[in-house]
Amino acid sequence: MKWVVAPFALGLVLGCGPLAMAGSVRVYPAPAGEVLSADFSVRVDAQPVPVYVAKVAPADPGQRWKAMDDKANSAQFFETASFAYFDMEGPVTVTVTCPEAIRSARVLPSAFGIEPAIEGKSLRLALREPKPLTVEINGTWVGALHLFANPPESDAPRAGDPKVIHFGPGIHEVSHLVVTNNQTVYVAGGAIVRGVVRPDEEYRISSYSGLRNYAPTFLLNGTNIAFRGRGIVDGSLCPTHARHLVSVQGRDITIEGVILRDSSTWTIPIRQSDRVRVGNVKLLGYRANSDGIDICNSRDVTVEDSFIRTLDDLIVVKTDRGQGDALRILARGCVLWNEVAHALSIGAELRENVEDVLFADCDVIHDFGREWTLRVYHCDSARIRNVRFENLRIEESLRLISLWIGKAFWTRDDERGHIEDVAFRNIRARADPPRIELTGFDRTHRVEKVTFENVVVNGKPLTAGDVRTNAFVEAVAVRP
Secondary structure (H helix, E strand, C coil): CEEEECCCEECCCCCCCCEECCCEEEECCCCCCCCECCCCEEEECCEEECCEEEEECCCCHHHHHHHHHCHHHHHHCCEEEEEEEEEEECCEEEEEECCCCCCCEEEECHHHCCCCEEECCEEEEEECCCCEEEEEECCEEEEEEEEEEECCCCCCCCCCCCCEEEECCEEEEECCEEECCCCEEEECCCEEEEECCCCCCCCEECCCCCCEECCCCEEEEEEEEEEEECCEEECCCCCCCCCCCEEEEEEEEEEECCEEECCCCCCEEEECCEEEEEECCEEECCCCCCCCEEEECCEEEEEECCEEEECCCCEEEEECCCCCCEEEEEEECCEEEECCCCCEEEEEEECCCEEEEEEECCEEEEECCCCCCEEEEECCCCEEEEEEEEEEEECCCCCCEEEEECCCCCCCCCCCCEEEEEEEEEEEECCCCCCEEEECCECCECEEEEEEEEEEECCEECCHHHCEECCCEEEEEEEC
């Protein structure tokens, strides 16, 4: 791995003129034995960057639904996308080359305002700061190229430190590793850590799928724990529903920088934890229940500056019975690609109270789901209050917003719950059709005090007539 200072960088982004000051780039060689993408080659300034392959949900909706519903055979339903990663400091120029001539290209999120320059089989784009980008060429979206531009690492742990579990460049295998107080797991750039299931491992049968569940690949269980780096943690060798990739249960825990690929079930569950930060992680998953980040019965959790493209829920808050409330949850600055379920949501399992949740400044670049982009999905007994969806940009949605109380497959409690004090502010969305639905359960289990402020759908300000409600919804305000 090395840093190179570029002689110049073309300025093709907002606020950048024809020429910009030079930047520097760090590239990490791919480990021997890893199969790389044949669909794209990438250079950042003068340096070639390895392009990896990830399985993703197929284009055909019926195949995506089967991937979710036919859990035992979920791994059979996929197509492939590509991704590359590098570190940068200062402006850089990214060059992408394809086997065929480029006729058109999109760089997402659109809000970043990056316009590529196309010439033959190549395109160039200029990047002023580290961000996760998605490049779609010639109208192909499933097999997109994801570019994960990281900030420079600081104080990278070194091998040999007794408090550091260090995975250097190369391919490693881990079955189940418990990380405890004051330890750091470091996955270096150029490393791939593959989760595996040993023949002698004990398992339990999942209560709703009948599939085997093993202990997670990494369990962060304790206080003052870090899981960081620039490398890849990969679950592709694990059977579907076998194990989480990185599971959190503790206090003062940080997960930063890594790429998590093909978890066989929830990628990062955070359970009964306090003061957890997930920052600049990149998640790619395609199998049944391969949720991105599940925040369960936890407090003071922040998820920020991350990219998630998974088959099931992307960022979701849940509460199981007897494990404590979920309080002060923040998800901000993330780029999201929703395949089947929900992009930003609370539920379905809501058996303890949830309060003070903020989803802010996120971009949903795709949503092909059969569920909802923004949702509170409540089929148990908890009280859900003070939830805000703010400063969101949604490039497409089939079902935009839902607040719902009722009974469903996930219901465990006899009593229904409550949803109150929910705000949607400064949201720009393209939605076909523009569906917004609020549904209470009965007179004592209502959806109450809902505000829509400066919400624009398909270029038009939202009106009260655009919001569907039933008889058990009250105090809805649409402004201006």
